[in-house]
Amino acid sequence: MVKAGIIGGSGYTGGELLRILLFHPEVEVEYITSRQNAGKPVSFIHPHLREVTKLKFEDYNPSRARDCDVVFLCVPHKASMDKVPELLSSGLKVIDLSADFRLRKKELYEQYYCQHTAPEYLEKAVYGLPELHREEIKKADLIACPGCLSSSIILGLAPFVKAGIIDTEHIIADSKIGSDAAGASFNFMTHHPERANVVRPYQVVGHRHLAEIEQELGLIAGKEIKVGFTPHAVDMVRGILSTMHTFLTRDVSELEVRNIIREFYKDEPFIRILKMSKGYYQLPNPKYVIGSNYCDIGFEIDTHVNRLLIFTAIDNLIKGSAGPAVQNLNIRYGFKETTGLEFPGLYPA
Amino acid sequence: MAKGVCPECGAEIEIEDPVEKEIVECEECGVELEVSKVDGDEVEFEVAESEGEDWGE
Numbered sequence A: 001m002v003k004a005g006i007i008g009g010s011g012y013t014g015g016e017l018l019r020i021l022l023f024h025p026e027v028e029v030e031y032i033t034s035r036q037n038a039g040k041p042v043s044f045i046h047p048h049l050r051e052v053t054k055l056k057f058e059d060y061n062p063s064r065a066r067d068c069d070v071v072f073l074c075v076p077h078k079a080s081m082d083k084v085p086e087l088l089s090s091g092l093k094v095i096d097l098s099a100d101f102r103l104r105k106k107e108l109y110e111q112y113y114c115q116h117t118a119p120e121y122l123e124k125a126v127y128g129l130p131e132l133h134r135e136e137i138k139k140a141d142l143i144a145c146p147g148c149l150s151s152s153i154i155l156g157l158a159p160f161v162k163a164g165i166i167d168t169e170h171i172i173a174d175s176k177i178g179s180d181a182a183g184a185s186f187n188f189m190t191h192h193p194e195r196a197n198v199v200r201p202y203q204v205v206g207h208r209h210l211a212e213i214e215q216e217l218g219l220i221a222g223k224e225i226k227v228g229f230t231p232h233a234v235d236m237v238r239g240i241l242s243t244m245h246t247f248l249t250r251d252v253s254e255l256e257v258r259n260i261i262r263e264f265y266k267d268e269p270f271i272r273i274l275k276m277s278k279g280y281y282q283l284p285n286p287k288y289v290i291g292s293n294y295c296d297i298g299f300e301i302d303t304h305v306n307r308l309l310i311f312t313a314i315d316n317l318i319k320g321s322a323g324p325a326v327q328n329l330n331i332r333y334g335f336k337e338t339t340g341l342e343f344p345g346l347y348p349a
Numbered sequence B: 001m002a003k004g005v006c007p008e009c010g011a012e013i014e015i016e017d018p019v020e021k022e023i024v025e026c027e028e029c030g031v032e033l034e035v036s037k038v039d040g041d042e043v044e045f046e047v048a049e050s051e052g053e054d055w056g057e
Helices: A012-021 A079-089 A106-112 A130-137 A148-163 A209-221 A254-264 A318-333
Strands: A002-007 A027-032 A070-073 A093-096 A142-144 A171-177 A199-201 A227-234 A240-247 A271-273 A295-302 A307-314 B002-005 B012-015 B023-025 B032-039 B042-047
Touching (some): A002 A318, A012 A027, A070 A079, A079 A093, A093 A318, A106 A209, A130 A148, A130 A209, A148 A171, A148 A227, A148 A240, A148 A254, A148 A318, A209 A227, A254 A271, A254 A295, A307 A318, B012 B042
Parallel strands (some): A002 A027, A002 A070, A070 A093, A093 A142, A171 A227, A271 A295, B002 B042
Antiparallel strands (some): A171 A240, A240 A307, B002 B012, B023 B032
């Protein structure tokens, strides 16, 4: 059994990761921390885990972390970079769900976030999107899991950037995202009267996830790629729908587009094509993936303006966060990649 | 079990005891298909005529 620690386990991401790991047949959760809730049973903060686990939150202590084989960091950016050097030097494997090690360039990180105090680890970290970096993840000791919006956009665009059928200088990504993505801490704009019934554009230019989106798509294209990206807060608790507006560089058929996705994601266990000709469920919708690690991908060709629309839907807490963290653990330890994640979504939810 | 390919999405379709003119549904893309030719275990399909859906309200 792999002994796992969760640092920063009181947030929604930490709770979702714990929920998954508690039923992972190869993992024992040894240690979970929360500064604010140290000493309290986990179920005081994650009520759905009542009588599922007797774990209690502890204070963060590096020597206690050394009782683990692998540590998941579910802390905000800046907090990870303070802990990673010590954890790695103790021989632990680190799967970081924060943004601190997603970007390869220090300058880029500092442009979007803050000063980086452990830049020497940026090159060593592997971007933990299994569909793109599986081989590197197998050998990595520091895995940086992608952002939720980033995952939904990269997974949708990657096949077409690789295929070279879209104009990579004119890509627009528009995402709709639920409220739990704002985290378990609250502020005035997450207050229920402000958040309920909302359709609110936010960080309409320069969203932080843009940096990793352009980094990863640029690696596929072999050249710099710029994306216009605007997210919207909508009245859902969970889920993301991303719509990517791209422009075709040549005529393509629906079959060709479908085959491009099929080929790129051949044998991927958590990618599903959803593009039906009829029926109620023709294109991706967060409602169909809530509670699962799936990413549904659909598309439509708009010949009127030569546009290829790509749609992706994910559960932001699972495929957008805790799911790839567990996939990465499975890949790193040589377990079957779907272990602990073989569940469909809840429907309706 | 006879096999064919959906002309719409390229998915492989398995069909038991196919009969020409029979209408089947592609599980991957949902399009209705008409069995146009049966040759042993190989089946050819054409997209069946269907009424369009009007979303224009």
